[in-house]
Amino acid sequence: MEESEKLLLGTDKKISTISMESGFSAVRYYLKYFIQWFGMHPEEYRKKYTGRVRGRDTTGRYTSLTGQKIEDLLLRQIRNVFDVVRGDKVKVVSVDFDTEEVSWRKNSLYDTFTSLMACEYMKPMAEIFATMKVREKDFVAGAPGYIIMRNNGDGHGVPPSYNIFFYNFSERLVNTPPELVTQSMAEEEIKRYEKQTEFFVRLAGLNGQFRIARCRFTKEAILARYDRLCNGKTYENNREKLVRKWLKAPEVSVDWVTASQVLNVKAELTGSSMELVIIDAVKDGSN
Known part of the structure; x- marks a missing residue:
């Protein structure tokens, strides 16, 4: 404020x-x-x-x-x-990240990310990251619920870009090794978990115009994809196929903002869900 x-x-x-x-x-x-x-x-x-x-x-x-x-x-x-009420229905995570620091990286971040992406319920997001070709050295900060990645550009005038991966799942599901997560356990935990987490990330040291693209998978989208993947369900009815296709689709949005010394990023995740925020500097007012 x-x-x-x-x-x-x-x-x-x-x-x-x-x-x-x-x-x-x-x-x-x-x-x-x-x-x-x-x-x-x-x-x-x-x-x-x-x-x-x-x-x-x-x-x-x-x-x-x-x-x-x-x-x-x-x-x-x-x-x-x-909107925090007694009973911890809403969890607030506030992150201050200095983009000019050079010693943020934690060795365990990449291992944590790799373990998460190996889970079947994370597959929709894993497919996106596979196309982005993120590297181990890109992982610079994180804690349970979020991971911040930075690509330093090509060294020829292309400024760094940032990816922030937010996820909101039950502790039981996240802390269980992927090989021990059964289909019934994953479905039960994804359906059961209802808590909301609000993330406030403050990226200090950023100036200029930025494009912020978001891709969010809700509980319904995760379950629809997971059901098709694990149970092999198919639908002959064209209307049913269309609805199922919509259910599996992520929510996508793109905004352009101007930062002066700081860029604030907010994400609200309710129930089992995950969101990827991609932040790119915009040069010369181009989109």
């Missing part, structure tokens, strides 16, 4: 542009969180505080609170901003 506030007060960019550059997948989410955070619509906020360095500062009044009261207030704020 603080980054979007700077763009709102320091530029004349449209609200929709600021929303994308702040990492929101839709303007409605940005408006929702902005109003909850600042107490007013972005346009109203811009009119009220543009040109005022400390526009939101007011005379402070302080009240002594107990530790429990402070905890309750913090939980309420977190719940309002991120």
Whole structure:
């Protein structure tokens, strides 16, 4: 929110542009969180505080609170901003990644990725990565739920590109070696898992215009492909074939954003699902 506030007060960019550059997948989410955070619509906020360095500062009044009261207030704020409720229904993962660092890489990342791609339920994404020819040296950062890859370009003026792979599956499914994952276990875990994870990735050190392409496989798409792969199911009815084809298809979108010192990427995964985000610098305004 603080980054979007700077763009709102320091530029004349449209609200929709600021929303994308702040990492929101839709303007409605940005408006929702902005109003909850600042107490007013972005346009109203811009009119009220543009040109005022400390526009939101007011005379402070302080009240002594107990530790429990402070905890309750913090939980309420977190719940309002991120829709986090008790019971851990929504998990929030925040990542700060400095693109100018040279010592991010972890040796285990590639092994983790290879193990994940060996799982049958990951095959839709594995097929995409096979066409991209990612290399072991491209893996630069990661933790359970995401892996960041960087291609350093060709050394002849082509800037680095980034891939971020997000995945949201049950711990049991992810932590079980691929050779021990039975068909019944995979189907049960994919269907059962309902938790939501929101990822906020902050790529520091990036400037200019970027194309952000997304490819997401929902639970339904994964199950449809997995059912065909493991059970060999075929459908004679043309209408049924068409529906099944739609079910297996990923959700794809492409956006163009401008970064100033930082590029924010947000992903929301609900239930068993996975998403690949491909980030490429755009030269000379070309798409």
